[in-house]
Amino acid sequence: MSARVNAQELSQPYAYTFGPHPLPDGQTRFRLWAPGAAQVSLVLASDSPIPMRDDGDGFFQAVASCAPGASYCFCIDGALRVPDPASREQVGDVHGKSQVPDTAYRWQTSGWRGRPWTETVLYEIHVGLLGGFRGVQERLPDLAELGITAIELMPIADFPGPRNWGYDGVLPYAPDIAYGCPDELKELVDTAHSLGLQVILDVVYNHFGPDGNYLHAYAPQFFRDDIQTPWGSAIDFRQPQVRAFFAENALYWLREYRMDGLRLDAVHAIDDKSWLREMAAYVRQHLSPDRHVHLIIENDDNASSLLREGFAAQWNDDIHHVLHHMLTGESQSYYADYADHPEARLARCLMQGFDYQGEPSRFRQGKRRGEPTQGIAPSAFVFFLQNHDQTGNRASGERLTTLCADNVAALRAAVALQLLSPQIPLIFMGEEYGATAPFLYFTSFSDPALAQAVRDGRRNEFVDAGHVHEAGTVPDPNDVKTWEASRALPALQQQRNQAWRVFYQNLLRIRREEILPCLDGASALDAQVLGPLAIHASWRMGNGSVLCLYCNLSGSTVTLPAPALERERIIFAGRKMHGRTSRPDTILPQDTFATITPGSP
The missing domain is CATH 2.60.40.1180 (Golgi alpha-mannosidase II)
Structure with a gap:
């Protein structure tokens, strides 16, 4: 296959290995990788099952006549009915039927090619808390006026129930219907591009959620039992079908939804790092070469080598941790690694990106963490004072405006340092208005046993970390009140905190005028x-x-x-x-x- 594609090729449907694929004769091809099944059938609506042909290497295939919007599922060995793991849209929730997509959306910003990475000012958003795809779309003009140049959507892949952070997704190709339909997501991206805003999507390739993942039943080879992660058996990236499933998923979001980049969650939990390099090369080979496409990673191992091999940037946990300690005085958990000589650690983060570049970590019982960053540009590090993890993984989900209520001037000084640094700034939704509403961890599992397990697990995390006094105050993630408490940016609060917005807007104007022209x-x-x-x-x-x-x-x-x-x-x-x-x-x-x-x- 050619290493580059031309404009004509881009205008044609891409033949993805997984998921429904429209054929020139009006029919649709369906494929499923089910190496653990003896036979597989395609079930369209209420019709009789259609036997699928065994194509070898664990794949089953069928071709059928069906219109966009038709629902379908797969029947495994004549008994278990499952959704398509590469479903483009679900009818109902993760346990329901999949739907043949309608690809007729007409893009209004066909000339958009993105923006250089150095122009990026990220704004992290939980789509559900802002009212779904339509709600986020309504906020875009305000964000553009503020000086934001890229929104980063927390994961939107289909998850169980109507409320979730997104990291419990089980159908990575399907936008969750709780946020809106695929065309509404495309309209959101289209509108963002019309305003000069990039759209970065947070994707999860290191695990599946605990409810709605049927892969173990018919494709146990998707996982490896010899490596365990915090979410269970590790995904087996030694399998070429698994590598293709996720590489094509990355291409799918970048190509079909015209995302400007992806943020890959917790890549330290992906055992085979060669897949990451392979995926980065793959997506660039199959996208127009004149597009700006940015791949960002979260990597708790501080492995800087990926920043030299196809990835634009990495979340800089070190600079967050040291500044959080300096602002709040907290030294528990991983903040213990930054409590001694924090000024020197901050200076190193500003100069070299990471503080830990191979030094032993106290929090990790002396294990060495990180790799040298020599020669890596400052813009390869994403600088944040808050994000979904660092706020939501607190027992009470407090934002810095609450934690620094008696030290607001210092917080403002830290914000100025962040927004004027050559590192790429990330603002967590609500910071620019001094929001005080907490951001809590929330779920909506329908299985009472699973809901209880999540509730207990959440509280035990704080006990294990030595925060026994906090464990008893952890809100129930599955309680709708926890979700409601996390509602950010009510109109009245925005009106009360316009001074914060003016502060952010002025800093971003200075960044745009004085720093961006010479940041490269x-x-x-x-x-x-x-x-x-x-x-x-x-x-x-x-x-x-x-x-x-x-x-x-x-x-x-x-x-x-x-x-x-x-x-x-x-x-x-x-x-x-x-x-x-x-x-x-x-x-x-x-x-x-x-x-x-x-x-x-």
């Missing part, structure tokens, strides 16, 4: 500890200019070293420095300011 090619110069909770960092930008950030999260004034650069110009004056045109000799408590020095003529 930026590299770290130096970082210094100025005092307790205070640092200075500088970068040589792509045009030769020098960006400097000065951040003091302490309650004391810090003296600055003598200016090392001529023509240093303040581009962001902290809360007590408005009107200044030259760099001061000190940085006041809980303040951040930024300067830029033009490059040599």
